[in-house]
Amino acid sequence: MRGAVLLDSAQCVRLEPDTERGVRVSRVDWDPATLDDWRHQVNPLGLARQRVWEALALASKVAAQPEIIAELCWSDDPSYVTGYVASPLIGYARITHLKPLGSPMGGRVFFIRTGANSEELIYRLEQQVTLVNRLPDSNKGV
Template structure:
């Protein structure tokens, strides 16, 4: 959940969809506007395929800055 909190903290990221690359873990999630929803059976059991999709709603000129922020920004998440 913490990675989803960081990702959706960026101003132009409106949602994230995640599927684990762990072959034994088939549950994914959707993080959107402060909500975190687990989605069961996102992939076939045994599949090593995983991905993260970021839904970006901002100017094209800011995409590089968004990627830089996601890759390098340290975020402290409290309250767990």
């Protein structure tokens, strides 16, 4: 599977039309000034890396959708063991050592509200152009 699982959070039923393809979040980027501000804020933490800002942009687009309750993501890169959970309530929280070093396992799950229109959600996640142009007022997570 290449994309994310779209999971009805109450019924534990997959809702993406093609379970081999999944849902592919795309067409998202940072406003350059906002990215510079974010990098300046997180640089002391050692997090101002492209892998992190790309993940944060994707997670921001996902969490901004009203149908989304939360997202869980971890890389299938065997050399990268960090993942994250993100939601409108908690923001973006990195999870270090989510898997053993060398493991090719990875994936992404979007937990959505029961009764949500999954076709509209998929369209927005895959086709709607999104620009991350502001940082949160509160520090919900990095």
